[in-house]
Amino acid sequence: MIKVFLIALGRMVKGDTKFYAWLAFLFVVIGLGSNAYLNQLDKGLITTAMRDQVSWGFYISNFTFLVGVAAAAVLLVIPAYLYHFKPIKEIVLFGEMLAITAIIMCLLFIIADMGQPLRAWHLLPLLGTMNFPASILAWDVIALNGYLFINIALVVYTLSRLASGREYKLSLIFPLILLSIPWAVSIHTVTAFLYNGLSSRPFWNASILAPRFLASAFCSGPALMLILLQLIRKFSKIEIDNKAIFKIAELIAYTMAINLFLLGAEVFKEFYSGSVHKAPLEYLYLGLHGKSLLTPWMWTALLFNITAFVIFLVPKLRESFLTLNLGAALIIAGIYIEKGLGLVVPGFIPDTLGEIYEYWPTGSEGIITAAIWAAGALIYTLMVKFSIPLYTGELLDENKHSQIKA
Amino acid sequence: MSKEIEKASVDRRTFMKGIAAGLAGAVLPGGIAEAFDWDAFLQKHFKEMTDEEIKKVIERLEREAAFDWKKKIHIAATKALPNVKFGYGLDLSRCIGCRKCVHACVEENNQSRTPQVQWITVLRFKKGEKWIDLENSEKYYNPKEVPEKDFFYMPVQCQQCENPPCVKVCPTKATWKEPDGIVVVDYNWCIGCRYCMAACPYGARRFNWAKPSIPTQDLNPETHYLGNRPRYKGVVEKCTFCIQRTRTGKYPACVEICPVGARKFGNLLDPQSEIRYLIENKRVFRLKEDLNTEPKFYYFFAT
Numbered sequence: 001m002i003k004v005f006l007i008a009l010g011r012m013v014k015g016d017t018k019f020y021a022w023l024a025f026l027f028v029v030i031g032l033g034s035n036a037y038l039n040q041l042d043k044g045l046i047t048t049a050m051r052d053q054v055s056w057g058f059y060i061s062n063f064t065f066l067v068g069v070a071a072a073a074v075l076l077v078i079p080a081y082l083y084h085f086k087p088i089k090e091i092v093l094f095g096e097m098l099a100i101t102a103i104i105m106c107l108l109f110i111i112a113d114m115g116q117p118l119r120a121w122h123l124l125p126l127l128g129t130m131n132f133p134a135s136i137l138a139w140d141v142i143a144l145n146g147y148l149f150i151n152i153a154l155v156v157y158t159l160s161r162l163a164s165g166r167e168y169k170l171s172l173i174f175p176l177i178l179l180s181i182p183w184a185v186s187i188h189t190v191t192a193f194l195y196n197g198l199s200s201r202p203f204w205n206a207s208i209l210a211p212r213f214l215a216s217a218f219c220s221g222p223a224l225m226l227i228l229l230q231l232i233r234k235f236s237k238i239e240i241d242n243k244a245i246f247k248i249a250e251l252i253a254y255t256m257a258i259n260l261f262l263l264g265a266e267v268f269k270e271f272y273s274g275s276v277h278k279a280p281l282e283y284l285y286l287g288l289h290g291k292s293l294l295t296p297w298m299w300t301a302l303l304f305n306i307t308a309f310v311i312f313l314v315p316k317l318r319e320s321f322l323t324l325n326l327g328a329a330l331i332i333a334g335i336y337i338e339k340g341l342g343l344v345v346p347g348f349i350p351d352t353l354g355e356i357y358e359y360w361p362t363g364s365e366g367i368i369t370a371a372i373w374a375a376g377a378l379i380y381t382l383m384v385k386f387s388i389p390l391y392t393g394e395l396l397d398e399n400k401h402s403q404i405k406a
Numbered sequence: 407m408s409k410e411i412e413k414a415s416v417d418r419r420t421f422m423k424g425i426a427a428g429l430a431g432a433v434l435p436g437g438i439a440e441a442f443d444w445d446a447f448l449q450k451h452f453k454e455m456t457d458e459e460i461k462k463v464i465e466r467l468e469r470e471a472a473f474d475w476k477k478k479i480h481i482a483a484t485k486a487l488p489n490v491k492f493g494y495g496l497d498l499s500r501c502i503g504c505r506k507c508v509h510a511c512v513e514e515n516n517q518s519r520t521p522q523v524q525w526i527t528v529l530r531f532k533k534g535e536k537w538i539d540l541e542n543s544e545k546y547y548n549p550k551e552v553p554e555k556d557f558f559y560m561p562v563q564c565q566q567c568e569n570p571p572c573v574k575v576c577p578t579k580a581t582w583k584e585p586d587g588i589v590v591v592d593y594n595w596c597i598g599c600r601y602c603m604a605a606c607p608y609g610a611r612r613f614n615w616a617k618p619s620i621p622t623q624d625l626n627p628e629t630h631y632l633g634n635r636p637r638y639k640g641v642v643e644k645c646t647f648c649i650q651r652t653r654t655g656k657y658p659a660c661v662e663i664c665p666v667g668a669r670k671f672g673n674l675l676d677p678q679s680e681i682r683y684l685i686e687n688k689r690v691f692r693l694k695e696d697l698n699t700e701p702k703f704y705y706f707f708a709t
Contacts, residue, residue, distance in 0.1 A: 044639040045598075046521065046616035055603040055613060115598015115613065115640025118447065122578040122597055129451050129579045129595075137577035137601050199697045200571060200607035276539035289541070353527060353562060353609040354540030 004163040004395055011395075012386040022381065026374045033371015036364045037112065045115060047364040053357035054348040058365045059113035061340030062372070063106050065220070067191045068213065068339060070102035070147065072221015074184035075251060081170075081177050087244035093158055093391065094232060095225055096151045097383045099184075103148040105376040112368055136194045143183070143190045150180050155383075162390045188214050201347045203280035206269075212262045213339075218255035219305075220335035222248050223328040228380075230325070236388045246319050252331065253312035260309060263302075280346040283356070293358040294345065297337050304334030446470075451579065452592040452631065464631060467594075471636055475620070479627040481635050484653045486586035492647050493587075493681045493702045494658075495670035495690070496561060499709045503528055503552045503559030507660035507669065511563075514648060514659035515634040516626050518618030525645040526563045526660060527609065533558055563660075564589060564610035564645035565693060565701030572602035572611060581642070587674075587702055588647050590632035598640040607694050608701075611644045647671070674702065684708070 040047045050057045073095040080089035111117050122128035123141055132138040157173055192210035199205050226248055233240045267285075270278035282288050284298045311317045311327035318324050350356045361369070389395035449463055464481045471479045508526045517523040529543035533556050536542065543560075553559070570589050573581050580595040581602055603611045617639040629635040630650035637643050648658035652671070656662075661669040672681035681704070684690065688706040695701075 044614065044616040048615075051615065052603065052609070052612055055600045110599075113599070115600070115642075116596065116638075119578075119595070119597045122451075122580070122595060129454070131577050131579045134574050135577040135601070137575065137599065141577070194601075195604075198571065198575070198605050200605055276541070279539070279541060347604070350541050351609055352540075352607050353529060353545065354543050355545060355609075356541075 001160060001164045004390070005160075008163070008386050008389055008395055011389055012382055015385070023378070026378045026381075029367075029374035030371045030378070033368045033374070036367045037371070040112075040364060040368065041117075045113075047362065049359055049362045049365065051357060053351040053355055054345060054359040056113070056344055056348070057359055058340070058361035058369055059109045061344045062369055063109040063113070064191060064344060065336055065339045066102045066106045066109070066376075067144070067187055068217025068335070069221045069224055070099045070106065070144075071184045071188040071214070071217050072225070073099035073151070074181050075218055075222050075255075076225065076248070077177060077181060077184075079247065079251075081174070085247065087241035088247060091229060091240055091244055093155065093387065094229065094384065096155050096158075097380060097387070098221075098225060098228065099151045100148060100155065101376050101380040101383070103144055103151070104379060105372055106144060108372045108375060109369075112372065136190060136197055139190045140187075140194055143187045147180075147183050147187045150176060150183060154180065155387075159387055159390055162387075162393075163396070165393070165396045185214065188217050195344075195347060198347075200352055202277035204347045206266065208262055208266050208269075212259065212266070215255055215259035215262055216335050216339055219252055219259055219308075219331050220339070222252050222255075223308075223331040223335075226252075226328045227325065227332075230321075232384060232388075236384075237392050237394070238388060242319075245324070249312050249318040249324055249327075252327075253309065253318070256305065256309040256312060256331070260305060279350055283349050284342060284346050288350065289356055291356045291358050293360060294341055298342055301334045301337035301342060304330040305338070308334060446594075449594050451595050453579075453582070460631070463594075467631075467635070475625055475636055476622045477625050477627060479625065479629055479635070481629050481631050482650060483631045484650075486584050486588075487653060489673075489675050491587040491674045491702070492566065492652060493672060493674035493685070493704065494566070494647065495681050495684050495704045495706055497668040497670070497708045498558065498560060498705055499707045500666045500668035501528075501559045501561060502666055502668075503530055503547070503554070503557070504665065506663045506665060507561060510659040510663035511645070513624065514626055514651070515646075516618075516620055516629065516636055517612075517643075518614065518616075518620060518637070519624070520619050521616055523612050523614070523618065523643070525610070525612065525643075526561055528559055528561045530554075530557050530559055532556060560705070562608055562610070562693065563703070564647075565608050565699065565703040566645075566647060568700035568702060569698060571605040571607065571697075571699060575601045575605040577601060584632070584649075586653070588632075588649055588652075589644070590646055590649065591642055591644060592632070593635070593637050593641045593643065596641040598642065600642065602642055607697050607699060611642050613642050614639050 048057060076088055076092050076095035079085040080092045111120065114120065123130060123138070125132065130138045130141070132142070154173060154176060161167070189210050192213035195201070195204035196209045226245060229240050229245060232238055267281065270281045279288060283291065284294055286292070287295050308327040308330040311323050318327065345359050349358070445466060450459065452460070455463065460483050464483060468479060468481055471481070505528050508524050508528060511517070511526050512519070512524055515525065517525065527545055529540065529545055530547040531537045531543050566587055566589055568587065570583055573583055573589060577599060578595060578597055580597070581589060581591045583589050598613070600613055603613060614637055618637050620636070625636070626634060628650060630653070633646040633649035648656070652658055657671055661671045670680055670684060672679035674681060676682065684706055685704055688708055690704040690706040692701045692704060
């Protein structure tokens with residue numbers, strides 16, 4: 001088995017010109033980002049557009065979006081294991097790897113956002129002084145890392161069974177799979193509570209926040225999965241049933257319906273009651289005191305989400321790959337704007353003393369963010385590349401042949 | 407601190423040192439790894455240190471400060487006095503919006519001059535307009551003379567909540583409420599996540615977005631560990647009711663400087679104190695009382 005792993009590891013870094021070009025591109029972006037990060041470390045977070053008024057920005061927005069992506073892996077797990085929906089069962093592995101990648105990216109975004117990253121160990125239980133259970137951030141550290149380990153365990157187990165050519169024993173990992181479902185919901189709930197629990201920020205301090213978080217996560221995560229699965233299918237011998245893809249698309253239609261409904265509920269409550277607490281939502285969709293930097297983005301996001309909803313709702317449209325991919329792209333962009341800029345930033349606008357500071361990320365924040373995405377893409381590419389020959393069984397077959405010859 | 411806890415934390419320290427040394431050795435070339443300041447990196451949480459350890463840490467911090475700021479400074483660790491809980495009163499009918507308090511605070515508490523950090527924000531409101539949502543306030547007002555005819559002013563700073571949301575959310579316990587009610591930050595323990603800034607309903611917390619800079623001659627050398635000692639890039643700071651002054655019986659700098667006597671300060675546990683008198687006899691209110699943060703900062707109208 002170890003031998004098979006080593007061979008797979010060797011193949012992981014071998015590929016055609018396109019593959020190397022892709023890796024080179026990722027390394028260039030990572031390099032530029034690392035350079036910008038070193039500069040940020042040296043000068044401080046003043047290199048970002050964040051200030052005391054808007055003290056969290058693009059990094060935390062991306063973090064929030066990615067927690068959603070990670071949580072969404074569970075959307076594949078539920079039908080696969082609980083309802084034994086075969087076509088999806090076969091691709092759960094790639095969902096779990098996406099979860100691992102997303103969580104690693106989350107951790108990178110947190111580190112990028114920290115004023116004193118060398119002191120990160122103060123956060124750890126036992127070594128540091130983790131403020132558990134009072135601080136929801138402490139909960140989040142546990143939830144995210146726990147989820148990371150669960151998914152690593154599932155992936156490692158599945159791969160090692162595949163490498164030794166045996167069917168995996170469901171009875172052995174089923175409890176872990178069962179655990180991963182509420183855990184996935186919990187990482188998102190805890191992350192939502194992180195904002196939700198702050199009475200200082202009326203925009204976040206609304207009970208609808210956690211449900212909205214989950215609903216939008218269950219749109220964007222599977223949408224990303226749809227595109228990744230098609231790519232995997234294109235660049236490898238792995239066969240992924242169209243049925244699985246269309247099923248995921250159907251699920252997205254439901255989650256997007258819920259997402260839009262919850263947004264409507266929030267808009268109604270704020271605007272109809274019309275208390276001073278509607279200010280952040282007003283800032284987002286209409287502009288406030290002549291400041292409206294985010295307004296065009298929010299309307300774009302809404303337009304994207306509604307269009308995508310229609311695409312995924314109509315069977316004909318979601319079962320044609322052209323419109324399916326358009327819909328998936330619209331959802332990813334729509335939720336990225338809505339959950340990123342549209343959720344974290346307006347929590348601070350207007351700030352607690354009524355000031356409106358308009359936040360827009362600097363170039364430095366942009367390139368560091370791009371580098372973390374590139375790092376994620378690199379991790380996912382290599383993980384998939386590593387597991388494909390194991391998954392298809394081709395490596396195992398070759399290995400057997402060579403052993404027989406010897 | 408009991409022996410057992412002490413032993414545990416020593417083990418923890420050695421353990422961390424081992425891991426860290428291993429990592430650094432693997433990653434960094436020898437020279438850099440050796441130049442790294444292990445004592446600073448491994449410094450413990452203020453409340454986990456014994457008095458002896460605090461003394462040692464302060465000696466090192468004073469050495470570091472002398473090097474960084476080209477000036478000898480003194481860092482005190484004066485403890486809270488028994489039977490004291492500080493409270494603050496601000497007379498809105500007197501405040502003229504001159505912002506002398508803002509600048510006295512900056513000078514006393516060693517806030518960064520570039521970029522500018524100020525712990526007190528004075529809000530200006532147009533008379534006759536709503537002010538509860540603060541959205542119509544102006545903090546960048548710049549008149550030739552104060553007070554201006556059509557305006558009134560409301561200074562805001564840390565409200566030293568009895569139920570501080572910032573303390574609740576801090577993931578590392580780097581900020582806490584002292585026995586005399588002052589909410590403080592350990593600048594050597596704060597990881598700079600800024601969750602406390604999101605949680606504070608009063609916009610009272612400041613982050614060092616860059617390395618703070620203060621001209622050497624302007625640095626106040628009389629400092630307190632939990633108060634006005636020079637800060638670092640990437641950590642949060644806030645008003646401490648001038649802990650370095652008030653724990654030795656002086657008034658906060660903002661109280662002392664106020665030209666119209668709008669600022670009052672005293673011990674809430676002393677029935678004879680001025681602060682108790684005004685709470686009991688004037689019309690007082692606290693900012694955003696609906697949030698149940700229980701500020702120890704009382705706004706009042708004396709006239």
